[in-house]
Amino acid sequence: MSATTTTLSPDIRNIYCIGRNYRLHAAEMGNEVPSSPMLFTKPTHAAVSMTNGTLVVPGAQGSVHYEAELVLAVGRTYEAGISCDELLSAFTVGLDLTLRDVQDRLKAKGHPWLAAKGFRNSAPLGRWLSFPGVPAITEHDFGLRINDKEVQRGNAKDMVFGLQQIVDFVGLTYGLAEGDLLYTGTPEGVGSLNEGDTLEVWWHEESLGKGQVRLSL
Template structure:
């Protein structure tokens, strides 16, 4: 995990099938929300404790980018990124549904403690080569999600330009780039394993308390 995580930007509905599986409209521009840095926790085989009394918590496996160089207008997106990981955007889905119905922000559903588990940091191969590999989440020995960055609605160069131009990007910022279809509720004792190019890149056991 990065030693000095700053802002955590997240992209919602960046895979068409995931948007549709939740009955959401497919966006026509990147949908950005944030998590506090306190949400980050290593996904290094440890047990991660999550609230068990606030409704369903859904897993969402995502490619996570780490910014190593501050964004400047016109720079190539790959120049900003110094590493990647697989991470989980954990979501209190029942809480989120209530917030959405009221038109309220999602922070309570997306930003709770330990809601952003992060696997090991890997070398970032660049946007073009990133699309050569798939990523997958295995839950209790059964594959639950599989995706490829080429299926993103808004590709990484678009995300870097959008976030960097509107909000700014600096060293230590993270970008959760969206999840493919297959999200579902977690149960107490679930064992999650994240794979990049069929190699284990992070794991954890869930404890609902």
């Protein structure tokens, strides 16, 4: 089953992100796999389209890491017992950009991650496709190429917490409604960005967006 391009309301409500949701990524970062979904959020101003051509990110606070993720758009209000196929309207591949040095300092102090995860343009988003259903999502890989070289490849079937688990956890604990986005975690292969890097997110080998990195001072 193929997905078709779709558009979303310009009003993003909440951006929920699941951390450490792929075992190999948790291992490469030296982290334990959580026993329940580990959640953090990004401000709506973090969201930016990857079709704009340029990704301006901070360049004076240490390394900026890329994390390619499957991103889901919620199309209606969550109710207990609702399925992903009923709740979700669209999906894309996005990037959870992270100021890694800043995050390490915050983690050492036990402080929240907002400064490392929530800066402007830290949530680039590819072109949206209609959500084809959970089985179809798990049939194909997604990933990221930098300067035409594949650096990340993942598949929803390898998640620690599957899509229905994520939807139920966030919906029951915090609530979900139209306009909310769910970043579902990144596979292994994260690394640093450099000035001028060209990033391309893809799903099922189809390009969903490109952007060139511009590091601001």
